[in-house]
Amino acid sequence: MSDLQRSFQKSKLARFPLEPPMPLNSHLGALDEVDDEEDQDGLGGEENDVDSRMDTPSSPCSSASSTSTIRPLFARPEPRKKASLEPLPWSRYFSSSLHLLHEPTSAIFHAYLTSPTNNGPLFVMHHGAGSSGLSFALLASEIRKILPAAGALSFDSRGHGETRTPNDEDLSLPTLSQDFVTVLELVKEKCGWGKMPDLVLVGHSLGGAVVADVAMGGKLGGSVLGYVVLDVVEGSAIDALQSMQTYLSTRPSGFTSLSQGIEWHTRSRTIRNPTSARISVPALLLLTDTTQPESSDDSSPPRPWRWRTDLAKTQPFWQGWFVGLSKKFLEARGGKLLILAGTDRLDRELIIGQMQGKYQLVVLPEVGHFLHEDAPGKTAGSLVEFYKRNDRSALVLPPKVSDMYK
Template sequence: MIKKVFHLPPHTNIHKSNLNFEPTSWEKYFDHKDGILIGDNKFNVYTKGILGPVLFFIHGGGFSGLSWALLVEDLSKLIDCRYISMDLRGHGETQTMDDLDLSIETLTKDVLGVLTYLFSATNTNIILVGHSMGGGVAAHVAEEGVSQSIDFIKGIILVDVVEGTAIDALSGMQSYLRSRPKSFDSVTKAIEWSVKNGQIKNVDSAKVSVPGELKKINYSSPEYAEFSNSHKHSNPAGKYSSIPENCELDDVHMFPAIQKPTEDSTKSVYVWRAQLDKSGKFWEGWFKGLSKMFINLPIPKLLILAGVDHLDKELTIAQMQGKFQMVILSRCGHSVHEDLPDEVAGVVASFLAKHKMVVLANPNMASFEPTC
């Protein structure tokens, strides 16, 4: 494992008073947003940088490509790379013929299609970075690349995803989905809920990433009627307005009753873009066989976790044998790269420099110190 080796300025701490939850545009963090047309599907990607190898980011279930925004910003201060963050099907601004098909096979095919479209005619080194479900997709993409002799995938980084732990957690996934608000009066309210409920602990990250998790629908539209009918029995509270001012931030997650209906003062509502509640049949496939697949990949590998208790037996043995590098970061939730982008950036930059994939902007800032 590696200790934190870079010391970038931390981002906003959620315990500061007078928090501002107004959304931040993607343009603050990325240079371009493009739609890549493959067949009848249009995949949305965010890009930054023009030099160096490509860090290709794959987000987790329910998130979007914008969840990597702050990490990209911090990495760009440390190393010269090209950064590409993709919205998977059913997420963000990507539009496909079947947004509900979130099978690992389809997601893998989608990512390979985008990579082939962008890089098949170039000699480019690509490092895959995947969080949670996106980590499972990244591992399948890397394995598929190996089997097809696609040699531009040079490394893989998984963020807080372990096969055994992930599969064990799936039993509580539907309960979580039922407990969260189904709609919001505004994007600002969604950001507020995500931070104060502990889904994302970093306000700056929530302000840019949460908007990518939502879509706006009009009350008068057939889509809203369908949405209303599908949720009227699952969560009577339905809409989220605000958290009581006298509620401690660290305790908000204990109070699901804060989801209160508000007056219909507008003609639209914001709902979750990804329909995860309809994708349950695919969940186990995202993670099944992941540990063995990751260990056997013949490329440099890094695993970043939010806690040592997340590690399963197979990975523990392989890590002790030196088959991959591992870093444990504390003071964060499941969205490690959003909660602690500065620390994750340091770890990623050091890993890439160690394997001679990049040159550090300031080599004196880095050191590789083993930890227990």
């Protein structure tokens, strides 16, 4: 090409914008070509030394040093880190673990407690069948975040957790209701309270039936500001009992480790909050004798972690737990709150009561039966709001007429 043609092409190319940077591989290839051309032309010296220093991996200006920040367009996403399945200690959520001796019966009730402060309320919690007091661990923690003066008491009912009684198999409703009152009296004595603090009773599933029965009996007197029932309704509960044996037969009989038990609860969506499962599930399992064969099939690994509570043996009490629940819930004295995972769980009696304004109804979407574990923050917000609405200490009564004359 002649010099005239070269000058003409350069004048035309100068009118165009600069080209966008080439991909890294093309850029490095072009540099190699330039270097080859320079070597062929006999160019070298200081300029090449500077270029070579710029391209060393240790230099911040190096193209090679930036290759780690360049990701291919169709690269596979990095795999997510597997969630931890290690158990979490109760001490993160309660201040003390109590073993309360009831001398007349020689029963030892196990409870988790965080005492109220500055005349705050005490939320007393009763778990469902097969569960334990740690079912409310996250909920108790969330309540204190919103209302720091509040206390929380959550105990293992007989036949569950670490509670031991002379007759752990007696899970009739009157027995469980008396245990509820007994535990409160023992805690009051243990903590040296002059009087019982303001109480908000909270029960999940079977615990809801116990709470309603205790409120109806009135054994705790005027200390009860209100009571809360979590995801249990008489009609739907009785209907569900027909398929309870089928459900129990589908559960694993045991697990090889605590981590496997936690994983099963989250994978089966029994508990949808992995953090809560890491707290509550270990208390549901008990390490048994591993020397006994699991089955005739030697190829199956041993599963020494078994359920603490055999729910199949509680079948004689199922009807007695829930019959009459709606009537007790509506007629007992005190504020009433029902928190459900869906409105389809309401029966006819509760629908009428809701229309008459006899109780407060809260429905939490996208949660399972263990709604207080799946959504502890939302549940705690509803409980604290319920307490504030029924808090008698916040009421300001008008002065008496006689005092006004004085």
